[in-house]
Amino acid sequence: MKIGIFDSGVGGLTVYKVIKRRFPACDFVYFADTAHLPYGDKSEKTIVRFSRNIAGFLVENKADLIVCACNTASSVAVSRIERELPVPIFGVIESAVEDAVSVAQKIAVIGTKLTIKSGSYEREIKKRGKGISVFSLATPLFVPLIEEGWCDTPVCDKVIKIYLDEIKKWKPEALILACTHYPVIKNKISKFLGGKTKMFDSGSIVKTLKKFVKPCVGGKGKSSFFVSDDPDNFRKIAKKVMNMKIEKVALCTKFL
Template identity: 45%
Template sequence: MMDSRPVGVFDSGIGGLTVLKVLAERFPQESFLYLGDTARLPYGSKSALTIRRYSEQNVHYLLRQGVKAVVIACNSASSQFPEGEFEGVPVYNVIHPGSFKALNLTKNKKIGILGTRATVKSAAYAQELIRLDEGVEVFSQACPLFVPLAEEGWDDDPITNLVTYRYVNPIVKTGIDTLILGCTHYPILKEAIRKVTGNSIELVDSGEAIAELIAQDIERGHFKPVKEDATQNIHIMTTDASEHFNNLARRILEPVRAEQFSVVDI
């Protein structure tokens, strides 16, 4: 069975575009609606109750646009939105697939998590990792400056390198062999993070983990794809106008191309 409706993806800002890019490349016939809640970012410094309220508003908006599934491309939102289905529509969040992939990669069962304050405080990753494997050791580090650095587009800057070393070096010293990038903004800073971790530590990217889960669901019949000859269409929506966002979005998505940018009121 086929379903030609688009897939909805949302994040507080630009970080979720790292997930969208992976999904668009992995499923080149699928169309996507991306919602960046730029008027209310960042989510990581908000209370759990506020993050949940914002997330429900975003999901409801995407459902009104007629999406067939929702991807919560925001770790802070995912930590407060554990449901696998909402009003009859499948929902994918980053916590479970990221944890599952990390456990498949680790050899010494020492896993690190970089996240926003809200994600780290929720302990969502730690709880999911331990639920999947009680023998795992989890080390978490909040990185509140990573989101503004990514939103500013400072992925290759001396200041970013200094901040990254300050956050990442202590968690590397714990002996981890796998590190979850527990915010979808963080893959934008992957090169700076890799400078600190070296090549001996596996980095887990949320977008890749979600893409693998959706591919499995297609095989199981839980996710209905479009026809193989369908043409992909990508529409980027934000809750606040920003030419900086649009320019940075094009750079992050490259070579994937978004056909439309618009500002919406959710």
């Protein structure tokens, strides 16, 4: 069985790693749309267009199911394109929400501008429990800070404080990290919030996949990586930010 995963950049590798660890014998094809990143500040229509192209590419590359690891695209594109595809596609929202609502009544959500503006998390949470209160906040500086490798600087602490002060006062029982980069600063955020808030992220998708992924007995466990721009840079950032060594990354410019 082959699992297709896509994201705008390296962020989705946090999701890839979690799925790969759970299903090591599966094959993987990962597409990072680095020519168009970031997705979080762009329009819904444009993100749907990008996602449709990439999902088609993954199907051509024999993916048996697709995981949209990008929260922004999960928020605005997955429900629009799923009917067009010959294989199932999963966003990362529902599973994280599922996990969070099972333990919390006060849930905070942080993500990109478009993810938050779309209201996708809020909708999914409200669907599952009327009494649950939600505090959503766009925190767009986290991604560039993480990509610049500044997680351990006082600037990062300061940005966390400015963004999350209100959320901290609100005392959430759970916080959903609705952007695949954020797990990189999960511990810092958790510490800032006082350590009692339960943290959830896109890795929750693994539970959902269990129902769909076949055991892959005899699979080869091979992964291939594609980008729409600059394979070398992708490899460098994957190493620097995600601490992941990727041998080979192929360039695919067919959607430019």
